Amino acid sequence: MTTDVINEQDSHDSHEAEHHDDHKMTGLKRWLYTTNHKDIGTLYLWFAFIMLLTGGALAMVIRAELFQPGLQIVEPDFFNQLTTVHGLIMVFGAIMPAFTGFANWMIPMMVGAPDMALPRMNNWSFWILPFAFAILLGSFFMESGAPNFGWTFYAPLSTTYSNGSTAFFVFAVHIMGISSIMGAINVIVTIMNMRAPGMTYMKMPLFVWTFFITAYLLIAVMPVLAGVVTMLLTDTYFGTSFFDAAGGGDPVMFQHIFWFFGHPEVYIMILPAFGIVSTIIPAFARKKLFGYSSMVYATASIAFLSFIVWAHHMFTTGMPLFGELFFMYCTMLIAVPTGVKVFNWVATMWRGSMTFETPMLFSIAFVILFTIGGFSGLMLALTPVDFQYNDTYFVVAHFHYVLVTGSLFSIYAGAYYWLPKWTGHMYSEKLASWHFWCSLISVNLLFFPMHFLGLAGMPRRIPDYALQFADFNKWVSIGGFAFGLSQLIFLAVVIKCIKGGKKAPAKPWDGAEGLEWTVASPAPYHTFSTPPTIDDEK
Amino acid sequence: MTTGTEQNRNTQQVNSKKTVKKLVLIVFAMFGFGFALVPLYDVFCDITGLNGKTSTTAANVNEEGIDTSRIITVQFISRMAKGIPWQFEPMMNEIKVHPGETKLVKFYAKNQSMRDIIGQAVPSVSPGRAAIYFQKIECFCFNQQPLKAQEDVEMALQFYVDTELPEDVSTITLSYTLYDVTGKVES
Numbered sequence: 001m002t003t004d005v006i007n008e009q010d011s012h013d014s015h016e017a018e019h020h021d022d023h024k025m026t027g028l029k030r031w032l033y034t035t036n037h038k039d040i041g042t043l044y045l046w047f048a049f050i051m052l053l054t055g056g057a058l059a060m061v062i063r064a065e066l067f068q069p070g071l072q073i074v075e076p077d078f079f080n081q082l083t084t085v086h087g088l089i090m091v092f093g094a095i096m097p098a099f100t101g102f103a104n105w106m107i108p109m110m111v112g113a114p115d116m117a118l119p120r121m122n123n124w125s126f127w128i129l130p131f132a133f134a135i136l137l138g139s140f141f142m143e144s145g146a147p148n149f150g151w152t153f154y155a156p157l158s159t160t161y162s163n164g165s166t167a168f169f170v171f172a173v174h175i176m177g178i179s180s181i182m183g184a185i186n187v188i189v190t191i192m193n194m195r196a197p198g199m200t201y202m203k204m205p206l207f208v209w210t211f212f213i214t215a216y217l218l219i220a221v222m223p224v225l226a227g228v229v230t231m232l233l234t235d236t237y238f239g240t241s242f243f244d245a246a247g248g249g250d251p252v253m254f255q256h257i258f259w260f261f262g263h264p265e266v267y268i269m270i271l272p273a274f275g276i277v278s279t280i281i282p283a284f285a286r287k288k289l290f291g292y293s294s295m296v297y298a299t300a301s302i303a304f305l306s307f308i309v310w311a312h313h314m315f316t317t318g319m320p321l322f323g324e325l326f327f328m329y330c331t332m333l334i335a336v337p338t339g340v341k342v343f344n345w346v347a348t349m350w351r352g353s354m355t356f357e358t359p360m361l362f363s364i365a366f367v368i369l370f371t372i373g374g375f376s377g378l379m380l381a382l383t384p385v386d387f388q389y390n391d392t393y394f395v396v397a398h399f400h401y402v403l404v405t406g407s408l409f410s411i412y413a414g415a416y417y418w419l420p421k422w423t424g425h426m427y428s429e430k431l432a433s434w435h436f437w438c439s440l441i442s443v444n445l446l447f448f449p450m451h452f453l454g455l456a457g458m459p460r461r462i463p464d465y466a467l468q469f470a471d472f473n474k475w476v477s478i479g480g481f482a483f484g485l486s487q488l489i490f491l492a493v494v495i496k497c498i499k500g501g502k503k504a505p506a507k508p509w510d511g512a513e514g515l516e517w518t519v520a521s522p523a524p525y526h527t528f529s530t531p532p533t534i535d536d537e538k
Numbered sequence: 539m540t541t542g543t544e545q546n547r548n549t550q551q552v553n554s555k556k557t558v559k560k561l562v563l564i565v566f567a568m569f570g571f572g573f574a575l576v577p578l579y580d581v582f583c584d585i586t587g588l589n590g591k592t593s594t595t596a597a598n599v600n601e602e603g604i605d606t607s608r609i610i611t612v613q614f615i616s617r618m619a620k621g622i623p624w625q626f627e628p629m630m631n632e633i634k635v636h637p638g639e640t641k642l643v644k645f646y647a648k649n650q651s652m653r654d655i656i657g658q659a660v661p662s663v664s665p666g667r668a669a670i671y672f673q674k675i676e677c678f679c680f681n682q683q684p685l686k687a688q689e690d691v692e693m694a695l696q697f698y699v700d701t702e703l704p705e706d707v708s709t710i711t712l713s714y715t716l717y718d719v720t721g722k723v724e725s
Contacts, residue, residue, distance in 0.1 A: 117554045160620065185561045193553040197546075223565050227572025242576060245660045246619060246717030250591070253579045257572060320667050531546070 032127070035119035037104045038523060042422070043126050044101030045415070049491070051093030051133065052408075056484050058086040063480035065463050066473050079463035080148035085136065087151030091269065092176045093133050095403065098411045099272040100183045103211045106418065107187060109516040109523065110205045112196025112532045117189040125182035132175035139165035150461060152262070155243035155254040159235040170233045177222045184218035187211055196515070198534035202293065205514050209296050210275030213303045217264045217271075220307075225261040228254070252317050259310035267306045269403060271299055273370075273410035274341055277363045279514070280417050281345050284360035285352025286511040291344040298337035298344075305334050315386045324383040331381035335374065342371055357509070358432040362413035365440055366406060373401030376451065391461075394454025400447045412439075412490065417512075419497050420504035424522030427497040435493060438486035445479030592661050592712075596680065597673035597698075604638035605701045608708075612699070615713040616645065616659075622718040623651040624685070626659075629692070637701040640675065645714070647683065648690035657683045659714045668710045671700035682719060 025033060031043060062082050065073045074082065104122065108115055116122050139146040144164030149157040158166060191212050195204070204212075231242040232254075241247020243254045274295075282289040289295065311319060311327040319327075345367050354360070376398040380389055389395060412435075419427050449472040454460075458469045465473065507517035519527045583591055612635055614628035625648040635641050649655050659679040663669040674680075678693035685691060699710065 117550075118558070181565055185558060185565075188561055189554045189557045192557050193550050219561055219565050220568055223569035224572040224575075227569055231573075231576075245662075245715060246658055246719055248660075250579070250583075253576065256579060257575050260572075260575065318664070318666055 033123070035115070035123050036525060037108050037116045037119070037122065038422075038525065040116075040122050040126050041101045041103075041105030044097045044104055047126070047129060048094050048098035048101060048411075051089050051097065053487065054137070055086050055089035055094055056487065058082050058089070060481065060484050062086065063477040066465070067477040068474070069465055069467055069470050071464055074463065076463045077148055078145065080150070080461065081140070081146040083461050084147050084150050084153075085140070088136060088147075088173075089133065090403070091151065091265070092173075092180075093129075095269045095407050095411070096180060097129060099211070099214070099269075099407075100180075102207070102272065102276065102411075102414055102418075103183070103187050105422065106516060107190060107208055107211060108194070109519065109527055110208050110514055111191060111194060111199055112515050112528045112534070113190060113194035114526060114529050116186050117194055118186045121182050122186055125179045125186065128175050129179050132172045132179065135168050135175070136172040139168045142168070152258060153229075153232065154258070155232065155235065155251050158232055159243055162236060166236050167233060170229045173229045174226055177226045180218050181222050184215035184222075187215040188219070191215075196528070196531040196534055202296070203534065205275075206278040206289065206292065206295055207272065207275035210271045210278075210299050213299050214268050214271045217268050217303055217306065221261040221264040221268075224257065225265075228257045228261065231257075252314075255314050255317060256311070259313045260307075262313065263310040264303070264306040266399075266402070267302055269407050270370075271303065273366070273407045274299060276410045276414040276417075277345065277366050278341075280359045280363045280413050281348050281367075283417070283509050283512040284357060284363075285349045285354050287348055287352040289344070290347035290350075291340070294340055295344055298340040301337040302334060305330060305337075309334065312381055312386075315383050316390045328381055328383045332378060335378055338374055342367060342374075357416075358427075358429065358436055359413045359417035359509075361433065361436045362409050362416065365436070366409045366413060369401060369405030369409065369444075373398055373406055376401065389454060391459055392454035393450040393458045393460055396460050397447050397450035397454055400450070404447065405443055409439075412436075415490075415494075417509070418516070419494070420508040421516055421521050421523055423497050423501075424504055425497050425501035426504050426508060427493050427501065431489060431493045431496065435486060435489040438489060439483060442479050442482035442486055446476055446483050447479070449476050449479075592663055592669050592672050592674060596677070597675055599640065599675060602638055602701055604636050606636050608637055608703075609634050610637060610699050610703065610707070611709045612641075612697075613709065613711045614643065614645075615711060617713070617715050619715055619717045622655065622657060622716055624649055624655070624657060624716060625690075626657075626714075626716045628714075635699055637699045637703055640696060640698045642694060642696045645678065645693045645695065646690065647685065647693060647716075649685035649687060652687045654684065654686045654720070655718055656720045657685065658717050658719045659683070660717060662713045662715070664711045664713065665707065668703060668707050671703040671707075672710060672712065673698050673700055679714065 031039065034040060034043075059082075061074060062079065065071070065079060104116065107113075136146070142165050147153070147158075147162070147165055147169040149162055153169070191204070191208060201209075231240070234240040235242050235244060235249075241249040243249045243251045245251065278289055278295055309327055309331045311323060312331045315324055315327075349364075356364075376394065380386055380395065380398055416427060416432055419425075453469055453472050453476070456469065458465050504521040506520050508521065509517075515528075515532055516523070518532065584593075611632055613632040614630070616626050616628055618624060618626060625646070627646055629644045629646055633641060633643060645659075647657065649657075661674075661677070661679050663672050674695065674697045676694055676696040678695065683691070683693065
């Protein structure tokens with residue numbers, strides 16, 4: 001009798017009704033119409049991986065051109081298109097969707113919710129993404145070629161001097177922005193309203209916390225990005241003068257508005273990584289995370305500070321001394337909460353019973369290599385020396401250390417950690433450690449010499465260089481090709497794991513904690529239709 | 539127990555709607571904030587002289603007296619923006635002034651093309667923090683300069699440097715960039 005009543009209510013409730021339909025759909029329709037958070041998470045993750053390979057392929061061409069001094073493979077203008085689109089794809093197509101994929105898959109399971117709060121919007125926010133990147137990549141085949149002004153699209157390079165594809169770039173960025181904003185709203189609403197009874201904010205897993213804060217950053221700065229590209233569009237095509245000095249505008253203002261978005265953006269790409277690593281290290285050190293609440297407060301302080309440091313990207317634009325000092329000190333202040341995090345991870349590992357499965361290997365590599373990237377960031381924060389480092393390969397080395405060995409490594413760590421839960425099979429540990437060690441060695445060969453190149457004065461975004469940089473560039477390129485190829489091992493691991501392998505138990509890692517391990521592996525299509533009970537002891 | 543869960547769901551949905559409304563509001567507010575940064579930036583720069591922009595309105599004649607103990611070198615630079623076929627240059631490259639002393643300098647401009655062009659000179663002062671102390675009583679940059687084909691003109695700039703100019707500034711560079719604004723803004 002009770003069940004009948006519920007079924008009747010269900011048919012009124014469109015969301016519920018759709019869930020039941022989802023089961024029956026097959027093939028392409030299942031993925032097109034899905035409102036299931038696990039399906040959408042999977043879509044995001046595959047999309048991100050495809051974009052990673054696409055952006056990686058562009059980087060291969062860049063490294064092939066830079067293998068030797070002189071121009072041999074591509075024209076300078078096409079080289080500029082490559083660096084621009086490589087940056088845009090990796091930031092908006094690979095790293096951000098990968099984290100959103102994790103959020104979709106894991107957050108409802110981690111907080112004990114049956115699905116995301118807004119399942120239809122969830123479908124929409126994923127499915128507009130492929131169109132954004134189709135537009136962006138499609139501009140390669142236009143007469144004028146793809147955007148060539150760098151992913152930072154500084155005016156007037158992107159207005160007065162841009163090529164014919166600028167409008168396509170602007171609309172692609174608009175769509176990416178809308179997608180991120182919808183994804184962020186969904187996460188916040190889910191976390192605020194759908195936690196299982198008894199799960200207070202300070203009991204939430206750290207990945208949920210970090211993504212919660214990231215989502216706030218997203219809704220705060222993605223609209224600013226949308227605004228600045230809109231100004232760019234009207235400056236280029238409709239005769240406004242936001243950034244045009246002739247009409248009373250100011251090109252430097254572009255940089256202020258862009259970096260007001262751009263700096264929180266870099267934390268959007270690293271905070272979820274902190275969350276993933278904070279989940280994995282305790283699991284394989286078999287100890288509780290050291291300093292849970294300090295981790296939460298550190299994340300929140302980093303997010304706050306990220307709004308008042310933007311002009312450290314602009315030290316050489318002729319700021320007054322006071323401005324340079326203010327932004328320098330604020331930037332250096334970020335090292336404090338970040339240091340808290342690094343020490344907490346080390347303290348978690350201290351005297352733990354550590355084992356070194358692949359997720360843990362990637363996490364430890366993350367802690368060490370991200371810290372290297374953090375230190376070069378501190379060097380760049382120092383105004384006087386930034387005048388030397390600005391626009392050199394030192395900057396390239398810095399942000400690739402934090403984004404590749406930081407964000408990307410954490411994504412791999414998370415993927416290996418949750419693959420058994422997603423597929424129901426254990427991945428091949430042997431193949432996975434090949435992936436790890438090949439990546440680790442090649443990524444350092446790829447990015448570490450860039451520090452020296454930058455210090456010696458090699459400028460970034462230039463297809464040619466002086467002869468004295470030839471040897472280092474050769475090694476960097478070899479590292480680049482090796483790193484690119486190593487990522488195909490990951491593809492092999494994942495395909496093998498989906499097809500079969502040792503059956504994964506509900507909780508394959510004995511030190512793991514969290515609600516996601518209380519459901520079977522692979523996770524059933526619907527989990528926590530009735531909320532779990534959270535015991536006070538955690 | 540099941541009905542309890544059901545009620546729980548309903549309150550969840552009501553709460554979710556409230557949260558969504560608030561978040562959408564934040565999104566629109568931040569989109570607006572992006573555009574609000576434009577006037578805010580202008581105000582901020584007016585006060586601090588951050589971007590080396592000088593005042594776009596004429597200053598009053600100096601009545602504060604002349605500080606003869608200091609000599610300031612004022613240098614003049616001119617450059618043409620892309621695609622304006624004019625000759626445009628200062629008639630003297632630099633001038634030495636006492637703070638408070640009013641000086642008149644001239645710039646020469648000639649339209650070398652065979653069509654009528656409206657030019658607009660945009661000034662910029664370096665070091666930027668000297669910008670608010672550079673007072674222009676009369677300047678050709680306050681107006682647009684229409685020049686017929688092959689026409690030439692001498693344009694006047696009357697200025698003084700404020701006596702409040704920071705002690706460590708001894709050289710001020712005034713740079714004019716000339717833009718072609720024909721057909722852009724007719725005023």
